Amino acid sequence: EDQVTQSPEALRLQEGESSSLNCSYTVSGLRGLFWYRQDPGKGPEFLFTLYSAGEEKEKERLKATLTKKESFLHITAPKPEDSATYLCAVQANQGGKLIFGQGTELSVKP
Amino acid sequence: DVKVTQSSRYLVKRTGEKVFLECVQDMDHENMFWYRQDPGLGLRLIYFSYDVKMKEKGDIPEGYSVSREKKERFSLILESASTNQTSMYLCASSLAGREQFFGPGTRLTVL
Numbered sequence: 001e002d003q004v005t006q007s008p009e010a011l012r013l014q015e016g017e018s019s020s021l022n023c024s025y026t027v028s029g030l031r032g033l034f035w036y037r038q039d040p041g042k043g044p045e046f047l048f049t050l051y052s053a054g055e056e057k058e059k060e061r062l063k064a065t066l067t068k069k070e071s072f073l074h075i076t077a078p079k080p081e082d083s084a085t086y087l088c089a090v091q092a093n094q095g096g097k098l099i100f101g102q103g104t105e106l107s108v109k110p
Numbered sequence: 111d112v113k114v115t116q117s118s119r120y121l122v123k124r125t126g127e128k129v130f131l132e133c134v135q136d137m138d139h140e141n142m143f144w145y146r147q148d149p150g151l152g153l154r155l156i157y158f159s160y161d162v163k164m165k166e167k168g169d170i171p172e173g174y175s176v177s178r179e180k181k182e183r184f185s186l187i188l189e190s191a192s193t194n195q196t197s198m199y200l201c202a203s204s205l206a207g208r209e210q211f212f213g214p215g216t217r218l219t220v221l
Contacts (some may be wrong), residue, residue, distance in 0.1 A: 046209050
């Protein structure tokens, strides 16, 4: 069964304290892995797509990486405005549906 | 920029009412999706559509139906609203096989 697991469920950081969020997946043929940011009461905002192992994408303080079993979202020197829930999703080769993880709730304190 | 809009941010309905949630996208995307999001359960797919007048059941279609008469518009219908359908409803659209773009969500409360 296709599955996505994110860890940790919640992460508290001090401003400037770098860390990583994990997304482990099992899927019958990976078509793409997606990262989203979601602020409370709003829809998810697209961040990155990764298609193959070894691929990396960067945007400001965020960097996403992909292996054959997991993806990491690295946050370098985070700021309070980076506080949000980060969602990971995978798309299998068969069909266009996304399978979402439960998310990691990130809190960055000044 | 891709824009996905939903007809209401907040909605309050009574048990048994018929409820329509509308979603419109402006990027000529083939695919459109309806999700609900609940604490502890994450995002769950209700229905999706790959083309006009086509629909596919997602993981939790019971109690819902959909309509896609035009490419840019995808409607979610609750035939007879129940309290367990109180939730955040999210619409998304995408090109085939590409990232999905989400609307702002509709917070539905059924009393």
